[in-house]
Amino acid sequence: VAVAVVVGAAVVVVVVGAAVVAVVVVVVVVVGAAVMVGA
Numbered sequence: 001v002a003v004a005v006v007v008g009a010a011v012v013v014v015v016v017g018a019a020v021v022a023v024v025v026v027v028v029v030v031v032g033a034a035v036m037v038g039a
Helices: 002-038
Strands: none
């Protein structure tokens, strides 16, 4: 059971981390596009 909990927690951390990275990438792309259009 302990192993399952650890694995589950690791999966959650990875998924949340991936989501955060995706959001950051989207923000950077949007801001970059806005700057290019503005420039």
